[in-house]
Amino acid sequence: MLWPMRRTTYCGKVSEENIGQRVVLEGWVNRRRDLGGLIFIDLRDREGILQVVINPGSVPFAEADRVRSEWVVRVEGTVRARPAEQANSRIATGKVEVVAEALQTLSEARTLPFQIDAGWRGEDDQNVSEDVRLRQRVVDLRRKRLHQNLRLRHKFITAIYRFLDSEGFISVETPFLTRSTPEGARDFLVPSRLEPGSFYALPQSPQLFKQMLMVAGYDRYFQIARCFRDEDLRADRQPDFTQLDLEMSFVTQEDVLDLNERLAAYVVKETLGLEIPLPFPRLTYAQAMNRFGSDKPDLRFGLEFTDVTEVFKGGEFRAFASAQAVKALLVPANLPRKEIDALEAVAKSKGAAGLAWVKRENGALTGGIAKFIPPSLHQHLEIAEGQTALFVAGPWRRSVESLGAVRLELGKRLNLIESGYNFAWVIDFPLLDWDEDNQRWTYMHHPFTSPNLDDLEHLQSDPGRVRAYAYDLVLNGSEAGGGSIRIHRRDLQERMFAQLGIGAEEAQEKFGFLLEALSYGAPPHGGIAWGLDRWVANLAGEESIREVIAFPKNKEGKETLTGAPSTVDSDQLAMLGIAVKE
Numbered sequence: 362m363l364w365p366m367r368r369t370t371y372c373g374k375v376s377e378e379n380i381g382q383r384v385v386l387e388g389w390v391n392r393r394r395d396l397g398g399l400i401f402i403d404l405r406d407r408e409g410i411l412q413v414v415i416n417p418g419s420v421p422f423a424e425a426d427r428v429r430s431e432w433v434v435r436v437e438g439t440v441r442a443r444p445a446e447q448a449n450s451r452i453a454t455g456k457v458e459v460v461a462e463a464l465q466t467l468s469e470a471r472t473l474p475f476q477i478d479a480g481w482r483g484e485d486d487q488n489v490s491e492d493v494r495l496r497q498r499v500v501d502l503r504r505k506r507l508h509q510n511l512r513l514r515h516k517f518i519t520a521i522y523r524f525l526d527s528e529g530f531i532s533v534e535t536p537f538l539t540r541s542t543p544e545g546a547r548d549f550l551v552p553s554r555l556e557p558g559s560f561y562a563l564p565q566s567p568q569l570f571k572q573m574l575m576v577a578g579y580d581r582y583f584q585i586a587r588c589f590r591d592e593d594l595r596a597d598r599q600p601d602f603t604q605l606d607l608e609m610s611f612v613t614q615e616d617v618l619d620l621n622e623r624l625a626a627y628v629v630k631e632t633l634g635l636e637i638p639l640p641f642p643r644l645t646y647a648q649a650m651n652r653f654g655s656d657k658p659d660l661r662f663g664l665e666f667t668d669v670t671e672v673f674k675g676g677e678f679r680a681f682a683s684a685q686a687v688k689a690l691l692v693p694a695n696l697p698r699k700e701i702d703a704l705e706a707v708a709k710s711k712g713a714a715g716l717a718w719v720k721r722e723n724g725a726l727t728g729g730i731a732k733f734i735p736p737s738l739h740q741h742l743e744i745a746e747g748q749t750a751l752f753v754a755g756p757w758r759r760s761v762e763s764l765g766a767v768r769l770e771l772g773k774r775l776n777l778i779e780s781g782y783n784f785a786w787v788i789d790f791p792l793l794d795w796d797e798d799n800q801r802w803t804y805m806h807h808p809f810t811s812p813n814l815d816d817l818e819h820l821q822s823d824p825g826r827v828r829a830y831a832y833d834l835v836l837n838g839s840e841a842g843g844g845s846i847r848i849h850r851r852d853l854q855e856r857m858f859a860q861l862g863i864g865a866e867e868a869q870e871k872f873g874f875l876l877e878a879l880s881y882g883a884p885p886h887g888g889i890a891w892g893l894d895r896w897v898a899n900l901a902g903e904e905s906i907r908e909v910i911a912f913p914k915n916k917e918g919k920e921t922l923t924g925a926p927s928t929v930d931s932d933q934l935a936m937l938g939i940a941v942k943e
Contacts, residue, residue: 366385366437367385367387368385368386368387368435369384369385369386370384370386371386371406371407371408371409372386372388372404372405372406372408372409372410372411372454373406373407373408373409373410373411373453373454374408374409375411375440375454375457375459376453376454376456376457377442377456377457379440379457380440380441380442380457381439381440381441382439382440383437383438383439383440384437384438384439384440384459385435385436385437386404386406386411386413386435386436386437386438386459387406387433387434387435387436387467388404388405388406388433388434389404389405389406389431389432389433389434389470389503390402390403390404390405390428390429390430390431390432390433390434391403391404391405391410391430391478391481391482392430392478392482393425393428393429393430395426398417399414399415399416399417400414400415400422400425400426401413401414401415402415402425402428402434402436402461403478403481403482404434404436404459405478405481407508409452409453409454409481410452410454410481410482411454411457411458411459412443412449412454412458412459413436413438413458413459413460413461414458414459414460414461415461415464416460416461419461419462420462420463421436421461421462421463421464424464424465424466425461425464427466428464428466429469429470430470430472430473430478431470431473432466432468432469432470433466433467433468433470434464434465434466434467435463435464435465435467436459436461436463436464437461437462437463437464438459438460438461438462438463439459439460439462440457440458440459441457441458441459441460442456442457443455443456443457443458449482449483451482451483451484452481452482452483473500474493474497474500475487475489475493475494475497475500477500477501477503477504480504480505480506481505486504486505486506489501491907491915492915492921495907495913495915495920495921495922496921496922497922498911498912498921498922499922502911506908507908509901510897510901510903510908510909511909511911513632513897513900513901513909514893514897514909516631516632517628517631517632517893517896517897517900518585518893520627520628520631520632521583521585521605521624521628523631524623524624524627524628525581525583525607525624528581528620529580529581530581530582530583530607531579531581531582531583532582532583532584532585533574533579533582533583533584534584535564535567535570535571535584535586536564536570537563537564537587538551538561538563539561539562539563539564539570540561540562541560541562542562542569542871542872546565546590546591546592547590547591547592548562548563548565548589548590548591549562549563549589549590549591549600550562550563551563552937552938552939553937554936554937557937557938558938563589563601564586564588564589565588565589565590566586566588566604566606566890567584567586567588567606568807568809569809569872569874569875571584571606571607571608571888572608572809572847572875572878572883572886573874573875573878574608575608575609575610575847575849575883575884575886576878576879576881576882576883576884578610578884579610580609580610580611581607581608581609581610582607582608582888583605583606583607583608584605584606584607585603585604585605585606585893586603586604586605586606586890587601587602587603588601588602588603588604589601589602590602594914594916594917594918595916597839597892597894597895597898597905597906598906599894599906599907599910599913599914600914600918601914602892602893602894602906603893603894604890604891604892604893605842605890605891605893606888606890607888607889607890608886608887608888609886609887609888610884610885610886611884611885611886612846612885612886612887613846613885613887614788614830614832614846614887616887617832617844617846617887617888617889618786618832619640621834621842621889622639622640622641622784623639625637625641625784625834625841626639629782629900632900633900635782637782637784641784641785641786641834642660642784642785642786643785643786643787643788644658644785644786644787644788645787645788645789646787646788646789646790646791647789649787650758650761650762650765651666651668651688651761652665652666653665653666653765653768654666654688654761654762654763654764654765654766654768655762655765655769655838656787656790656833657787657833657835657838657839657840658765658785658787658835658838659769659772659778659783659837659838660783660785660835660838661772661778661779661780661781661783661837661838662772662777662778662779663777664690664691664692664768664771664772664777666688666689666690666761666764666768667688667689667690667691667741667742668686668687668688668689668741669687669688669689669738669741669742669752670684670685670686670687670688672687672735672737672738672741673687673735673754676733676735677733678730678733680714680715680717680754681717681733681752681754684754684755684760685755685756685757685760686754686755686756686757686760686761687752687753687754687760688752688753688754688760688761688764689741689742689750689751689752690750690751690752690764690767690768690771691742691744691748691749691750692748692749692750692751692771692775693748693775694747694748694749694775695720695722695747695748695749696718696720696749698728700774701716701718701729701749701751704716704751704767704770704771707763707766707767707770708753708763708764708766708767709763710763710766711759711762711763711765711766712755712759712762712763713753713755713759713760713763713764714754714755715753716751716752716753716767717729717730717751717752717753717754718730718749718750718751718752719731719734719744719749719750720744720747720748720749720750721744721745721746721747721748722746722747724746726744730752751764751767753767769838782836782837782899782900783836783837784834784835784836784841785834785835786832786833786834786835787832787833787835788831788832789813789828789829789831790805790806790828790829790831790832790833791805791825791827791828791829792804792805792810792812792813792816792820792824792827792828792829792831793805793824793825793827793860793861795825801862802824802825802860802861802862803861804861805829805831806829806831806843806845807845808857808858808861808863809845809847809848809854809857809875810829810830810831810845810846810847810848811829811830811845811846811847811848811849811853811887812827812828812829812830812853812857813827813828813829813830815828816828820856820860821860824860829845830845830846830887831843831844831845831846832844832845832889834889834891836896836899837899839895839899840892840895841891841892841895841896841899842889842890842891842892843889843890844887844888844889844890845887845888846885846886846887847886847887847888848879849879849883849884849885849886850879850883851876851879851880851883854872854875854876854879855868855876858872894906894909894910897909
């Protein structure tokens with residue numbers, strides 16, 4: 362029989378202002394302690410924990426003697442101050458407690474597969490493997506850390522809604538079941554029962570729909586959108602993920618960047634209470650790659666590259682003499698050979714042939730390629746006593762990206778990465794990227810990105826020279842968002858398709874609906890998508906986005922809690938006209 366009286370407040374909300382008041386609390390037994398007849402229960406709900414005292418001989422004593430950790434109970438009692446010497450400064454309710462006058466068990470619990478109580482008491486949680494935590498996600502979600510992360514996520518999303526509403530945006534939902542179009546990753550396909558042999562595709566993004574909303578005159582659209590991509594996973598990827606998707610009409614690139622800077626500053630202030638300085642620094646794609654070896658550079662530390670291609674050109678060191686690019690990285694440390702070998706493995710993992718090096722010791726350059734260093738190097742790179750210089754040579758992109766990976770590794774090993782939130786824009790991306798495997802040009806972002814009109818004359822004659830009106834928002838060395846000004850003229854879109862090797866017939870087959878929409882009078886428009894999971898992980902200080910998603914997939918794309926993906930009944934397959942090949 363349940364009491365007619367229900368919860369009057371949350372455990373974590375009880376404070377000194379409530380002393381003398383009667384309260385009804387409902388929650389989980391975080392911990393139970395029996396001190397020679399006097400029983401203490403740390404009662405937990407989503408707001409925190411509160412100590413409940415059950416005196417010997419009191420009405421609830423017999424039931425309190427029976428309860429165990431993670432049982433769900435209801436407690437009625439009076440709030441009182443804890444003796445000063447017993448106050449607990451690690452929790453918000455540490456100066457008060459409730460003396461129980463009634464206690465009722467609402468649900469019993471088996472012993473948990475791992476303990477989750479420590480975090481709520483202000484102590485470190487147990488170190489439990491991620492595999493175990495994901496398999497037991499319901500228990501894992503009880504941890505204080507995940508409660509904080511998911512509530513941070515909620516605050517982040519509600520702040521987005523407030524800001525964009527004030528800027529005249531409207532939220533519009535776009536379909537989950539649509540057609541397959543090439544957007545850079547593999548589609549998840551959904552078979553149609555009503556049209557056997559035909560398939561829907563889950564959207565990789567709402568890209569084409571939001572462009573058509575602009576053609577339809579909606580001017581400012583946004584959506585907290587679910588997206589699906591069948592790609593290899595890592596810490597910051599999931600097969601289904603969430604993004605903030607927005608689009609604006611009659612705008613230039615500058616308008617989009619300005620709005621997103623103000624939005625970023627607003628959501629950080631609303632979620633963390635921090636002021637983010639505006640405007641954000643900007644780097645061109647070429648500057649980011651040449652200085653940091655990444656189009657999403659981590660600017661929380663230095664270690665910029667020096668270009669020494671000309672220094673070695675035509676010299677006696679054959680490996681460098683004819684290289685397209687030779688990049689140097691000056692390290693403010695005398696790296697031991699073992700450390701250099703480990704860094705070389707990092708460089709090779711990104712395609713570098715090797716990692717050359719020299720040190721200055723006792724006033725002279727020693728080791729590695731010291732005997733090949735031309736005297737003119739010091740005009741470009743001054744290696745001080747106790748410093749190490751690292752070099753990578755080869756094709757430009759491979760050289761900068763491999764040395765960029767070395768730079769990031771050094772930032773971690775030398776503890777150079779500063780705390781805080783560092784934003785930057787990377788702009789002026791190339792429109793096209795050379796696909797070495799297929800020996801043809803492909804898009805760097807997507808096929809709907811507008812070329813920089815100043816470079817349009819080179820689209821056929823020198824495609825690699827054409828810049829795009831494309832931009833990425835970088836946060837702490839990760840891509841927080843990416844977008845572009847779109848192609849809004851049908852003739853230019855058809856030209857772009859042709860440059861990508863998509864003929865008129867194929868373009869009509871795959872993108873006819875978009876081309877038709879553009880033929881009805883389309884405004885100039887552009888937008889951006891933020892990786893919402895990645896944003897929240899950054900703000901929460903988490904390495905993996907799985908820590909800010911309620912029910913994520915593991916590294917193999919499996920949801921171990923439910924067992925997805927799983928086989929299905931043969932009758933279901935037959936209904937869809939599908940046979941599984943062994």
